[in-house]
Amino acid sequence: MHPFNYYDPRTVEEAVEVLKKFGDRAKCLAGGTDVLVQTRGERYELDAIVDVKKIPELTSVDWTNDHLIIGAATPCYVLYEDPKVCEAFPGIIDSASLIGGIQIQSRASLGGNLCNASPSADGICSLIVHEAECVIAGPNGIREIPVEEMCVGPGKNAMDEGEFLVSIKLPLKNSFFSSSYERFIPRNEMDIAVAAVASSVSLENGKISSCRIALAAVGPTPIFAEEASKMLIGKEPTEENIKNASNKAKEIASPISDMRGTVEHRKDLIEVLTRRTLSKAVERVSV
Numbered sequence: 001m002h003p004f005n006y007y008d009p010r011t012v013e014e015a016v017e018v019l020k021k022f023g024d025r026a027k028c029l030a031g032g033t034d035v036l037v038q039t040r041g042e043r044y045e046l047d048a049i050v051d052v053k054k055i056p057e058l059t060s061v062d063w064t065n066d067h068l069i070i071g072a073a074t075p076c077y078v079l080y081e082d083p084k085v086c087e088a089f090p091g092i093i094d095s096a097s098l099i100g101g102i103q104i105q106s107r108a109s110l111g112g113n114l115c116n117a118s119p120s121a122d123g124i125c126s127l128i129v130h131e132a133e134c135v136i137a138g139p140n141g142i143r144e145i146p147v148e149e150m151c152v153g154p155g156k157n158a159m160d161e162g163e164f165l166v167s168i169k170l171p172l173k174n175s176f177f178s179s180s181y182e183r184f185i186p187r188n189e190m191d192i193a194v195a196a197v198a199s200s201v202s203l204e205n206g207k208i209s210s211c212r213i214a215l216a217a218v219g220p221t222p223i224f225a226e227e228a229s230k231m232l233i234g235k236e237p238t239e240e241n242i243k244n245a246s247n248k249a250k251e252i253a254s255p256i257s258d259m260r261g262t263v264e265h266r267k268d269l270i271e272v273l274t275r276r277t278l279s280k281a282v283e284r285v286s287v
Ligand SMILES: Cc1cc2nc3c(=O)[nH]c(=O)nc-3n(C[C@H](O)[C@H](O)[C@H](O)COP(=O)(O)OP(=O)(O)OC[C@H]3O[C@@H](n4cnc5c(N)ncnc54)[C@H](O)[C@@H]3O)c2cc1C
Pocket: 027, 028, 029, 030, 031, 032, 033, 034, 035, 036, 037, 052, 072, 073, 098, 099, 100, 101, 104, 107, 108, 109, 110, 111, 112, 113, 114, 115, 116, 120, 121, 122, 123, 163, 164, 165, 166, 191, 192
């Protein structure tokens, strides 16, 4: 393995400085459950690893009047051990509690999951259906982008050199909103999703007033299935309406065949998982 320097900046500004200095020969370290494996596997050669966990904003979980702000390096377990987060963000908790096993969840962060930009990542679709925003720091200051714009290709994110993810901002919703995430994996010990779906809905007077559906492992990036989501707005959450939206999600999915599944299998899975996650989100609003 190529030797690299370890940096542990204490402020956002210090981190930007190191990242800018080393450009594409530096990578951030959050939980390390992707970056250390990839570095050891010599997927890339690094001169610097920038451990962002000592920057306070990166590991804090803060509530404002209208948002939950999750530090980008906050480990998954911190989220699912917080009853308030569990109640308000069920889809996020579905994701956080199935990434790897307990050991992985004690290190792995949603920020790392997002920046790693794997098409099959378990955290990204739930962030999309919760309308999350990425707070990115860089040499030109802070900018924010919707999570659905963050992944631009397999393993590629929308950040420029010198930039890094500080936090993820989730808008607070009312009690008529809920969400759900499910993935299909062939065996319990094989953790990469063959296909996965997150859905969220808001219900008003028995009708769906907002809906978002996002698909994983069926395209080069996680997909916000906007057309399928819009089909349900203003409709009752009946079996038929949910089935129609699920068929649209199946149409939108554009998977490849590989060792984990064929195109046909993956598309069928998207229909089933969209139906299940929409129904689950509706059910969760009702309890
Ligand atoms: C045994 C095992 C099982 C796994 N199971 C799953 C699974 O079931 N589902 C799943 O989705 N993933 C799984 N993973 C992959 C991994 O655990 C997740 O993607 C995890 O969320 C990564 O988070 P991390 O904090 O460890 O990221 P890291 O490894 O620290 O970073 C990941 C990438 O993001 C970059 N990065 C991290 N933080 C920032 C930041 N703040 N700003 C800019 N760039 C940043 C890093 O440079 C790196 O490129 C598994 C991994 C292992 C080893």
